[in-house]
Amino acid sequence: MTNSTSQAEIVRQSLKRRYRKERRFRAYGIAAIAVALTALVVLFADIIGKGYTGFLKTTLTLEVTFDPELMYLEDPTDPAQLRNGDYLAPLIAALKKELPEVSGRRAERALKGLISSYAASDVKDLVAADPAIMGTTQRLTFLASDDVDVFAKHRDDASYSIKLTEQQQAWALTLLERGIIENSFNDVFFSNGDSRDPGHAGVLGAIVGSLLTMAVTLLLSFPIGVSAAIYLEEFAPQNRLTDFIEVNINNLAAVPSIIFGLLGLAVFINLFGMPRSVPVVGGLVLMLMTLPTIIISSRAAIKSVPPSIREAAQGIGASKMQVVLHHVLPLAMPGMLTGSIIGMAQALGETAPLLLIGMVAFIVDVPDGFFSSATVLPVQIFLWAGSPEQGFIERASAAIMVLLAFLISMNALAIWLRKRLERRW
Known part of the structure; x- marks a missing residue:
């Protein structure tokens, strides 16, 4: 009797220790979230506190x-x-x-x-x-x-x-x-390009440059990335070459963005002689940086399609290409779009690779084409933040708020598309 009582006491003590560890772990998690939220609030308060006056003239x-x-x-x-x-x-x-x-x-x-x-x-x-x-x-x-x-x-x-x-x-x-x-x-802030006078400096040129650069990035990276993901996941044979390609794609996703800037400088500008500080070159560099993200997310979306879909299509006589194009691709497209939008949002906020290809130039005029001299929002913020005039510091903070609005909108669109188009199995 005494032995069974002591065993029960040991079990109770063990459960108490386990519950205490669980409560501590939960407290640590809540504390970590509180610290992260506090840092986020402080960051946004500092940006808004310095930048809201940039929206006033x-x-x-x-x-x-x-x-x-x-x-x-x-x-x-x-x-x-x-x-x-x-x-x-x-x-x-x-x-x-x-x-x-x-x-x-x-x-x-x-x-x-x-x-x-x-x-x-x-x-x-x-x-x-x-x-x-x-x-x-x-x-x-x-x-x-x-x-x-x-x-x-x-x-x-x-x-x-x-x-x-x-x-x-x-x-x-x-x-x-x-x-x-x-x-x-x-209104001058949204209708003018850059200027040496803070009162006349605006973000219109940087916004147009960002849109042109993102257009080039999207038009090239999305079809190439989706095609590569489909081939690797559905058609490529499992051999050492395929494994080597997959490992390198995963490694490229973790390469620092400035390396892609060096690659763009060496290949597109020095080798091919393309002009500096134009949206086409910026879009090509960001395309190289975004491709691994799109390929990885697209492959994950393709893997999420149940095998029964493929088997059912093949059972009624569909070819491999028909199975992929008519059944797998439409069902995987929501995940592909979500990954692509997140990759584009990451590219929109990049500065380092664009500095190396000359998009740090002082551009007054609003670009009117893919081969016009241009800058982008992150680089414009970088230029203004380094200026000694207080007016430029205000406009840098205001431009950060504009950039954050674009990034939040793109991430919100990705979440909405995922919720709107996803299929549950």
Whole structure:
């Protein structure tokens, strides 16, 4: 009796230890998830905290008189006069009307520091488009300078460096109180390419470049990857050569992306003489990087199709090709699409391979074709993040938010396709 009691006690103690280990393991798992979520929240809070102001622009709205004498522009239809006119003068004059205490050349030079360097070009474009505007007074809204932009958004934040002088800050505060300087949605950010002035820098060129590059990657990697997966899984004989190919495909999926950049530089640019910094070359490099992922995911999707489907099709007289094309491929396509979208999302966020093929160039114009000079969103973020101007740091964080929106959308699409098209057996 005593022996059976002691055995039961041993079992109870063993169960208690087992349950304690299980609770500890569960606590460790919950703690790990909590740490990961906390890090994710901190990351997103930092990006959003620095980047939301990148979606705002600072503008001045003034009554501007197009005085021919002040602008040295008696005949706006004369190309020589149009080229040599003073288009900043009417803007300075309009500002002096709002700040009558400004007098002297030194104060006027300080006043220029409130206006974007591109504002004069905007005035010139207005005159060139409509010469009849000369001699009239128009209410114009134009961008403020980068220093005023930082001051208007962060004047109460001591962590930001305000480069305006005390006099310029006083003028800016006066104009802010009168509603002449105001913040609004930054449509320029989504309608312009890159610029050396943060106020005129936008992501349109990088977005178009990314879309063109991804189009080349998808058009090449998806059919090649799916075809390779079908051959390896359904038609290739099981021998040493096939095993060697499979091992190398799995190894290529783990190769650092910069290696593919070196391969693209050596083959596509140095050997074939293709131009640098164009979407075609970028797409070819990312295609090489994405192919292993698509092949592996496509093979897994093909393996998930039950053998009974193949046997039933062969039983009614279908050939091997008909079995694959009419039965296996349609049933495996949801998994193939999911893997391809995830691979494309990975390619969209890559920077290192594109730096090596010259897509780090400063590109102002929006690309209009696959052979136009272009950059992509990750590289644009890399360029802006390395700039000392505070305005570029804001736009880098805003561009990160745009890139994250694309990545989240692509992953959400992959999840939706998987749930919508998957078959349960």
